[in-house]
Amino acid sequence: MVDFQKIKGFIFDLDGVITLTSKYHSRAWRELADELGVPWTATLAERLKGISRMDSLEMILDAGGKTNGYSDADKERLAAKKNSNYLACLEQMTDADILPGITDFLEELMAHDYKISLASASKNSPKVLEKLNLAKYFANIVDPAKLSKGKPDPEIFLRAAEQLSLKPDACIGIEDASAGIQAINAAGELSIGIGDAETLREAAIHFTATKELTLAAIKRAMQSIA
Ligand code: G6P
Numbered sequence: 001m002v003d004f005q006k007i008k009g010f011i012f013d014l015d016g017v018i019t020l021t022s023k024y025h026s027r028a029w030r031e032l033a034d035e036l037g038v039p040w041t042a043t044l045a046e047r048l049k050g051i052s053r054m055d056s057l058e059m060i061l062d063a064g065g066k067t068n069g070y071s072d073a074d075k076e077r078l079a080a081k082k083n084s085n086y087l088a089c090l091e092q093m094t095d096a097d098i099l100p101g102i103t104d105f106l107e108e109l110m111a112h113d114y115k116i117s118l119a120s121a122s123k124n125s126p127k128v129l130e131k132l133n134l135a136k137y138f139a140n141i142v143d144p145a146k147l148s149k150g151k152p153d154p155e156i157f158l159r160a161a162e163q164l165s166l167k168p169d170a171c172i173g174i175e176d177a178s179a180g181i182q183a184i185n186a187a188g189e190l191s192i193g194i195g196d197a198e199t200l201r202e203a204a205i206h207f208t209a210t211k212e213l214t215l216a217a218i219k220r221a222m223q224s225i226a
């Protein structure tokens with residue numbers, strides 16, 4: 001039984017939910033995969049969403065059957081290279097890159113005194129929020145460097161709830177990646193998936209696009225699954 005009145009906080013993923021940095025992550029990984037001779041597929045691109053930098057590199061090496069070919073120092077160098085390509089993509093970013101409806105939704109949450117947090121695996125999140133001029137909404141950000149496990153482990157969403165002083169079942173998590181939805185569900189929070197319905201089939205609530213995010217729409221969707 002999910003009761004809308006019980007919800008006190010919203011925990012956002014960043015890449016692919018607030019802005020399309022997901023495409024820049026993909027582009028930078030693809031460049032590296034090409035260089036390493038690892039075939040790039042849509043499935044691999046989807047699996048990388050929400051996954052930390054080093055875990056993503058491991059996934060790419062694994063997909064190419066190259067897990068044993070690189071030392072830790074090589075891996076650090078490859079990950080740093082991907083990150084500098086990614087950072088170059090961020091240069092041109094402005095608040096025009098905020099996905100439709102996100103600013104209005106954040107304003108609506110503030111106006112109704114909901115707590116807001118960011119649960120992104122990205123160490124570049126604070127920089128992205130600054131570029132988008134959204135830092136003011138996110139007084140609470142989970143620092144992914146202080147976590148021991150990445151998504152789909154629930155740790156990041158549990159930490160977010162804890163930082164907001166809320167129980168998990170008082171929180172809604174919003175994600176665009178399957179690993180993220182699994183993490184929210186495992187944390188005992190209510191999951192909202194934004195994007196492809198089949199990819200996000202494990203989400204409790206599904207919206208096709210961010211512009212559908214409003215408190216009224218979420219309340220309606222919760223009533224229909226209650
Ligand atoms: C997010 C993105 C992933 C990215 C990860 C780490 O979860 O969805 O694609 O690999 O963050 O990002 P970072 O900016 O720290 O390399």
Ligand code: MG
Pocket residue numbers: 013014015016017022049050175176177180
């Ligand atoms: Mg994402």
